[in-house]
Every structure is written in C-alpha cells, then in structure tokens.
Amino acid sequence: MNHISIEQKLISREEDVTPTVLRAMQNTTDARLKELVTSLVTHLHAFVGETRPTEAEFEYGLRWIAALGHHTNDFNNEVVLAADVLGISTLIDLINNDGMQGETMSALLGPFYRGAAPICASGDCIARSDTPGAGLYFTGRVTGVNGQPIADASLDVWQASPVGLYENQDETQDDFNLRGKFTTDADGRFHFVSVKPAGYPVPTDGPVGDLLRAQNREPMRPAHIHFIVSAPGHKTLITQIFADSLEALVGDVVFGAKKQIVGNFVRYDEPHPDYPGVAAPFFTCDYEFKLVEGTPCFPVPPISGKKG
C-alpha cells in the first residue's frame, strides 16, 4: 500500500472524501459488518456524486428519513413500509428464498405482524368481532418438498378485514381480530373460518405516503392472507396467499405478489355441507404449503400493539 502523508489525510477536495471515510472504517472488527458498511458508503457516495443534491435537497432527505422513525410506534412501522415500497424487502426476500428446492414461495412479512396471536383449534373462526363481508373457509396442508405430511406444524395467520384494515389500525375491531395460530394434524392438515380479505391501501399519513403521492403511485396492496408456517427441522416459511385480480397483483405497491402464491378462491352463494360454520355467500380456498428442510427462524414482529 502506498504511504499516505499526514497532510494527504486531510480532506481538501470532493475526491478525497470517499477514500478518507473508507480508511476511517478499515479497522472494523466484524468482517461482515466491514463488508456491508464499506459497500454501503461506497454506493451512497457514488449516488451523491452522480445526483449532486443541493443542500436543501439533502436536508429534505434527512427530514424524510427522520420522519420514518417519528411515524413508527407500537401499531405502525413506517421503516418496514419504506423498505417495502422501495422494493428492497422483495429483493432481500428473493435473494434469501428463491424457491428452487420445490418449497412454497415466500412473500414479505409486511409491517402488520404482531406475533402472540391466540392459539386456535383447527376449524376455529378468527373473525372475533362483528366483521361484515363474505365468509371464507380455508383448508390447507403442510408437507415437505416431496409431499410427505408434516404433523404439528404451526401456522400463524393474519389478514386485513373486508374493508381493508388490520385490527391494529382499526378501533372498531377487537384485539387480535383476524389473527390466529393453528397446528396441523397427523396428516399435515388444518382449516379455519374467516372472512374474505380485501385489498387495502398501505398507510399514507406519513413520509411513505408523501413519497407515493409525489411519484403518482397508487398505495394499494392486492387482497391476501399472511402465513408464517414452521415445523421442527424445516426452514420457516413467511408468505402470503393472494386473493385478487391480475391487475391488482401487478399493481401491488410493495411488489410482494408472486404467481406461485395466488390462491384458488371459489365462491359459493348457498350453504354447503362440506363447509360448515360459514354463512353464504362465502369463498373456499385450499392451499398446500411445502417446507424445505432447514432451521426454523422467526421474525421479530414489526409492531406489538393495537390502536385505541
């Protein structure tokens, strides 16, 4: 390495900044942290050098990032939402979960996972408060990638109401409405009763909403149900099963919809003996979740509470 005199270490030109900052970080102990932050700084400096922001633009950008924190609380996570609408979350998801071993494709955790959902028996209804809308009878099975059933697999389920609000956003819904945790039987099967979810706008009252409006983007997500599927000896699957039109899937503001995880929702206008406990009109959906062998790993819930 060329020797650098003490004078040369003093910044005097634009071109001096990046190598000086990288030198300052070169003794980082953790090799992966060093790799990540070195690359991040290099790319951020290149971005600044290319776009050459004014000081006013820089101040605005800093205020926007600070506002992500100011709009994050027990029942809203604006930081996760920002990563989602910028496509970063989907990129991370696909880098880490490519589905190439035959497992069900994953999808974003999203900002509304609370954790600690009520434990349910198979067949329970997760619409705990008066939740108007078409019913849903969801049947499912959890298997390995070769189709063998996985007994005692856990499914953490959460969804928006038919008006497009999660219970944490909606004072009219009971605590943990449309959330529940199910366990598969010896044949890997489970089922539950609910209401058909609606598509919904992501929260637009914070800095993410400001950005979406400036970009003339619709804030909509297609209708879906979230699942975290886990079993000992298997990689935890975080996914969403979609229930919406192709146009809505393509228009997903967080780029989360994938064709492999679109559910087959079938409408019934009359009661049916095969689907007890759900009033007509209702929909059915049957989905087989395939887990690949691996180590279970659970996400930290982005929120912990409920509004109101």
Ligand SMILES: [Fe+2]
């Ligand atoms: Fe969602």
